[in-house]
Amino acid sequence: MTDPAPERGGPVVFNGPVALLRGDHSVQNNYFTVPVPDPVELGAQQLGREVLKQWAREAASRDLLGPEPIPVRWRATSGGEVADHAERTEHPGGASSADLASFAAELSHPERRRLVVLGGPGSGKTSLAVLLVIELLLRMDAGDPVPVLLSLASWRPAEEHLAGWLERQLLRGYPYLERGTVRELIGRKRILPVLDGLDELPAAERPDALDALNDALAEGVPLILTCRTDDYRAAVRDSSVLRKAAVVQADPLTAEEAAQYLLRVATPQHRERWRPLAEALRADPSGPAAEVLTVPLMLWLCRTAYARPPRGARPDGDPAGYPGGEPGELADRGRFPDAGAVEGHLLDSLVPSVYRREPLPPPPVGRKESREAPWEGRRTDPERVSRWLGFLARHLERRGEPDLAWWELGTAVRLGPRMVVTGLVCGVCVGILVGPVDGVGAALGYAGPGTGLGPRLVHGILMGAADVLINAVPTAVAFGLAHGIGFAFRGGALEPSRVRIRLGRGAGRARARSGREILARAGLGVVGGLAGGLGIGLLQGIVRKLLWDDPLALRVGLVDGVIYAGMFAVAAAPVCAVMAWCEAPIAIESAPGPRELLGRNRRTVLLQWLMFAPLFGVAIGVAGWPAVALFDGYLWGIRLGWSIPAGLRFGLLTAFGAGLGAMLSLSAWGQWTVFARLWLPLTGRLPRAAMDFLEDAHRRGVLRKVGAVYQFRHARLQQHFARPPTSPAGESSRG
Structure with a gap:
């Protein structure tokens, strides 16, 4: 018997979303349904909301959400060189970026959630991907995959x-x-990956990527992929097209479409400003202005650069030199005789258009408020950004290649100044490392006249300062020379490396350095050891002479220098050779991204320092005793003394200091630290957070990634920024 309202409630038993209320003797009294939310569905909905906020904000900053998007036409492709069989793709018909509903409707079908977007540079592939993500999120229902x-x-x-x-x-x-x-979202196929930039992978890895994506598609994973048309065509020749995926390609705009767009986006009050340019495009569809403005990127730059009407005039009465000039000037063959002139004029407005002065948005959920670097956010100074990008472009022009590698940024400085800067930084760092330690030891072991803390502190400070000088100067000379010799020997910048020693199954698989490279590294150790040891000994003698006026100080310093030079050279040669043998060069063409490669090399260098500095220090401490015993009394009659504890202390301090100098002067990460983190920001040629700046420029579309290196998004863009900054600020272009 069922009692709908029992006087004494029984236990509630949950069975999925159904709850049973049991009475006495396990008699079912009633039941009711309680909705139990699925945590995966909750996670998907929360992720969808965050992704929508993220890309809606980004689309607004890129001006993609205006009432009149650029009408790029996307043409569906079947078969041929880039698409699968027509009966397998069920591709969407031709459409325009102004009508994303057709794309989204097709992709909302469970069997049609695979799309490849192809186009040339600047054709709007990434913009289409952003808008598709937003449209799909607005249409997302329970159970649908979240586009990311x-x-x-x-x-x-x-x-x-x-x-x-x-x-x-x-x-x-x-x-x-x-x-x-x-993991649940991925496992249940609740993520729709929108993968932007297959062309940004190294060319050798693109076929592997297509194979991996086809394996994922075989498991029913939805997917949207963007790539440059030529790069995709080359990749599928060595692999396969993306199976069962619709393919759309961007068609170039016509001069008539560009003219109509410019008139539509203008407000009624300003439409007459745009009419002369629109009429010129229609009258001369093959002219320089039409040739440039049929590229979506350039059309957007034109709209942005001339968005504001002139607000003043130059003294000669010509308003063209002020921001917000008249767009009709682009059709003036006298000022812009060819497409390159029009394009260059519009490219001048790229940085002000992309790096807008806007308030920073709040951080995403789960992220802390970042400490704003000088370039970060949208409060950036476009003039400084242009200067930094110009420095990078001129660096690439001098090298004669498009790849912007972080480990080669130091080569933007000539070899002579680079040796000086490297030596100075190494000397300062080693002095800071060794001086305080020796100063504390001298203060603790003080046995001179006077008692109390004061004399000890004075003695410790004097000895620490003397040791800073004694160690910094020869270190600067030694590692400045070592860097110059190493660069000359290699004929280029030091490339990132990794430790090839592995335990277990991974042992011995990595390719070792050649015998010539190992001998060269040992030779650098000998040169650095001789220069550093002789310099330290001589400076010790000079300091003794200055502080205590010892008549034998210079002679003792010379003897110390000879012994130190021999010890350092003998110890450094095998240690440097073993370090080189333990290294394996990284195949840059298949390396991870720039930041990941930088992190790997930093870990490699620090590991080598911690591994080999103690070995070098012990070698000096132990080898010093027989060297002193051998030369005791035979060099200008100077009697020598040496103890193993004092030798080990001297050897370890010297080893860690020398290791620090080697890290900074003879490794890719060290040169990045010296120049990209210190010298170039100090001289105003890069921001202090250089890697963050490069990543941000990539996100804003100025740079593109190709494996472990960056490139300017277009060769024309690199040429534009590489121009010498000779124009006065008042005569710069629009924007």
Whole structure:
């Protein structure tokens, strides 16, 4: 018998979403339904809201959400060189970026959630991807996959499974998510990866990436992929097209479409400002202005550069030199005789358009408020950004190649000044490391006249300062020379390396350095050891002479210098050779992204320092005793003394100081630290957070990633920024 209202309640038993209320003797009294939310669904909905906020804000900053988007036409492709069989793709018909509903409707079908977006540079592939993500999120219902836009540049398909990479990217970009929730979302195919930039992977890895993506598609994973048309065509020749994926390609705009767009986006009050340019495009569809403005990127730059009407005039009455000139001037063949002149004029407005002065948005959920670097956010000074980008572009022009590698930034400084800067930084760092330690030891062991803390402190400070000088000067000379010799021997910058020693199954697999490289590294150790040891000994003698007026100080310093030089050279040669043998060069063309490669090399260098500095120090401490015994009394009659404890202390301090100097002067990470983190920011040629600046420029579309290096998004963009900064500030272009 069922009692709908029992006087004494029984236990409630949950069975999924159904709850049973049991009475006495386990008699079912009633039941009711309680909705139990699925944590994966909750995670998907929360992720969708955060992704929508993120990309809606980004689309607004890129001016993609205006009432009149650029009408790029996307043409569906079947078969041929870039698409699968027509009966497998069920591709969407041709459409325009102004009508994303057709794309979103097709991609909302469970069997049609695969799309490849192709186009040339500046055709709007990334913009389409951003707008598609927003449209799909607005249409998202319970159970639908969450579209997440990710850059492919950091994926290494030969080393990392797509699911593992997706998990890492989601946890990094949306840190409030739990790892278990992310794995459930990926496992249940509740993530729709929108992968931007297959062309930003190294060319050798693009076929592997397509193979991995096809494996994922075989498991039913939805996917949207963007790539440059030529790069995709080359990749599928060595692999396969993305199976069962619709392919759309961007068609170039016509001069008539560009003219109509410019008139539509203008407000009624300002439409007449744009009419002369629109009429010129229609009258001369093959002219320089039309040739440039049929590229979506340039059309957007034109709209942005001339968004404001003139607000003043130059003394000669010409308003063109002020921000917000008249757009009709682009059709003036006298001022802009060819497409390059029009393009250059518009490119001048790129930095002010992309790096806008706007308030910073709040940080994403799970992220702390960042300490704003000088370039960060949207309060950036466009003039400084242009100067930094110009420095990078001129650096690439001098090198004659498009790849911007972080380990080569130091070569932007000529070899002579670079040796001086490297030596100075090494000397200062070693002095700071060794001087305080010796100063504390001298204060603790003080046995001179006077008692109390004061005399001890004075003695310790004097001895510490003397040791800073004694160690810094020869270190600067030795490692400045070592850097110059190493650069001349290699004929270029030091490249990142890794430690090839592995335990267990990974042992011995990495390719070792050649015998010539190992001998060269040993030779650098000999040169550095001789220069450093002789310099330290001589400076010790000079300091003794100055502080205590010892008549034998210079002679003793010379003897010390000879012995130190021999000890350092003998100890440094095998240690440097073993270090070189333990290293393996990294194949840059298949390396991870720039920041990841920088982190790997930093860990390698620090590991080598901690591994080999104690070995070098013990070698000096132990080898010093027989050297002193051998030369005792035979060099100008100077009697020598040496003890193992004092020798070990001297050897370890020298070793860690020398290791620090070697890190800064003879490693890729050290040169990055000296120049990209210290010297170039100090001289105003880069911001102090250089890697963050490069990543931010990539996110804003100024740079692109190709494996471990950056490139300017277009060769024309690099040429534009590489121009010498000769124009006065008052005569700069629009924007």
